[in-house]
């Protein structure tokens with residue numbers, strides 16, 4: 043009888059890259075449906091265009107580079123969906139397509155793919171669109187929490203993600219529970235942001251951050267496992283410095299775009315934070 | 328009764344190395360008649376025959392660690408007297424008894440290693456799904472375990488002791504009840520499983536003391552021992568050396584359970600006695616799915632450090648190809664030692680051994696928790712072994 047010999051472990055947890063990526067996509071489905079409900083067909087078109095463009099770009103690039111095509115792991119779908127959700131609905135259809143192509147081709151592929159990339163591809167795609175066609179990206183309205191019902195359905199939403207803060211939080215609770223996003227980053231940033239705004243006399247701006255866009259930014263984008271640091275201390279530092287950057291942006295009345303640039307800036311610091319927070323093993327140095 | 332007994336095999340293979348250290352000298356030769364409990368190997372540790380019979384070979388045979396080790400093969404005599412007469416010994420000589428009985432902890436070390444002053448004893452009673460012998464022993468022998476613990480505390484002069492048990496274990500309540508009269512013995516519930524090798528982590532988490540690199544828990548006045556050793560001490564005090572072990576048989580077998588096995592019983596025999604394999608076995612693992620060793624033959628014996636046997640069929644064997652690391656940091660959170668497994672993986676993979684050394688690769692206890700949790704299914708432990716090997720080789724070159 044021959045037996046298989048291999049090093050331990052001899053069982054692996056059921057979680058895989060696939061389950062992490064697709065699980066995160068699933069967490070964003072409710073808010074996507076709400077967006078389609080509120081904005082109608084344009085929202086659906088933006089989501090489809092963005093997701094399909096991301097997947098097609100990924101397949102073509104990896105095929106052309108004769109690297110294994112990993113589009114099935116859900117990462118491209120997730121990037122496409124995240125990008126679509128942070129766009130306004132009434133934009134030319136080529137906008138999300140251009141953004142997704144850029145996100146995958148530049149931010150993901152050129153930076154070496156999942157794992158080595160530094161900047162969140164969806165945010166890079168967004169920044170690229172913002173730089174290239176600033177006027178096309180302006181939103182019809184800026185949401186802010188006026189009444190309690192806005193938490194569930196925000197009729198003043200300017201971007202897809204802004205339709206329902208509650209549904210974003212629901213998806214966020216799921217990914218936090220499953221650890222598909224980093225708890226330390228998301229929780230430290232969220233917990234710190236609100237009291238520091240109150241202390242700094244920015245309380246009047248609170249309604250502008252209790253929105254879907256901010257919850258998405260703090261939970262899904264900033265705490266994204268790939269681009270946030272890996273050391274335990276580093277992830278806390280990351281969340282804290284991020285809050286400082288957000289506060290600066292808020293000072294200049296920059297809301298969602300301010301948040302996106304704050305996260306991108308933190309992405310750049312990620313490797314530096316990791317380098318300086320290497321943990322001491324149990325035996326000390 | 329949680330622990331089942333099984334039929335003694337016709338032949339046992341008793342390795343002369345069942346501890347971390349040099350091989351013991353054989354005291355018997357082919358043709359000798361031995362009886363159960365008789366000393367057959369001596370040296371850094373002591374090894375006794377678990378059965379009565381005739382020595383048919385003393386040769387190098389497969390060992391659960393994967394090497395071949397000098398072993399004594401004993402054919403059991405039909406109708407031979409197997410049981411040893413238990414006799415009460417005085418506890419005054421406990422230190423001597425522990426050595427004489429050849430008691431070995433699951434990590435391969437002996438229970439009492441130094442004469443250092445000890446003020447705290449920690450007993451690791453944690454289990455995982457496929458290694459539950461600690462719980463079984465505590466359920467079946469709570470009084471015996473506490474008896475030994477108290478004897479050991481008295482011997483080393485320890486003022487307090489902790490028994491660490493995982494949160495949802497049945498044994499938790501049993502041990503709490505058992506230790507009510509002893510105010511200096513505390514039962515601690517933990518969410519974690521502490522595999523052998525994490526003694527320093529236990530000391531840090533339970534006794535709140537750091538064990539610096541290069542020193543041992545004993546240097547900080549803490550003795551870490553195990554449930555298995557407590558039972559063995561109880562037996563030793565009653566005249567029975569360490570010749571039996573309670574192990575967990577799990578996975579694709581007819582009746583998975585905890586069984587009491589004579590040291591030297593081939594694992595194939597144990598599996599047969601537990602209802603045999605369900606289907607064709609593809610992998611047989613000794614000492615647990617997460618950190619255990621896959622065996623190439625089912626003729627390796629159960630030894631003093633064995634805690635379990637796991638049988639996997641083809642569908643249980645993980646053959647998923649690894650994907651690139653996604654930086655999720657799950658491995659960092661899982662590592663009990665506080666290492667950065669994903670970096671060790673990456674640097675070892677690209678043969679940057681200096682960087683591995685800078686990140687304390689040698690501190691890795693190869694517990695496998697990082698590779699278990701990794702969503703990219705990276706063979707982290709394999710790569711870390713490669714990295715350690717690379718460092719060792721570089722050092723050899725420096726010397727020559």
Ligand code: SF4
Nearest residue numbers: 662691692694695697
């Ligand atoms: S095997 Fe992994 S988890 Fe265990 S000590 Fe080594 S690096 Fe840490």
Ligand code: SF4
Nearest residue numbers: 652653655656658701
């Ligand atoms: S768990 Fe695996 S994928 Fe995640 S950081 Fe560690 S090595 Fe990379």
